[in-house]
Amino acid sequence: MIPATGLTRVDYSLQDNNYNVGMPRSSDDGSNYDIIARVKDWVATPGEAELKQMTAFYQELTALRKSSPLFTLGDGATVMKRVDFRNTGADQQTGSAGDDHPMTGCRLAPVWTAVSTASWWRSTPRRKAGRCRTSPAHRSS
Numbered sequence: 067m068i069p070a071t072g073l074t075r076v077d078y079s080l081q082d083n084n085y086n087v088g089m090p091r092s093s094d095d096g097s098n099y100d101i102i103a104r105v106k107d108w109v110a111t112p113g114e115a116e117l118k119q120m121t122a123f124y125q126e127l128t129a130l131r132k133s134s135p136l137f138t139l140g141d142g143a144t145v146m147k148r149v150d151f152r153n154t155g156a157d158q159q160t161g162s163a164g165d166d167h168p169m170t171g172c173r174l175a176p177v178w179t180a181v182s183t184a185s186w187w188r189s190t191p192r193r194k195a196g197r198c199r200t201s202p203a204h205r206s207s
Contacts, residue, residue: 080117 075084086106089099112120131137139145 080114080121083112083117085111 077083086109089095089102092099095102139148
């Protein structure tokens with residue numbers, strides 16, 4: 067394990083994640099110690115299988131992020147200019163659209179004009195996507 071500051075440690079063997087170790091400083095959260103202790107005892111401690119699964123999720127997100135400059139826009143002004151959450155309300159399907167249309171200024175991804183993201187948290191029938199293509203990061207999954 068490699069100690070950092072305070073209670074933060076990284077165990078690259080994925081045998082431990084230093085969860086449920088220690089308490090926050092009493093000057094910050096001393097009045098909440100009873101609640102924190104109950105939550106710590108109530109929440110399951112992740113094991114090696116869960117740590118490996120989360121590592122795989124983060125690797126997938128990293129591959130997706132690297133797949134297009136539209137996923138790495140940088141500053142807030144660029145995000146506001148190029149990203150839109152069109153589907154809002156109580157019945158929304160989670161997702162967003164990133165635009166690389168010439169009207170947005172400098173082209174970031176000359177191969178694509180837009181990137182759409184979607185998350186399905188329940189079983190949803192597949193629909194034809196027209197000219198849409200799956201990201202190379204997700205073609206094998």
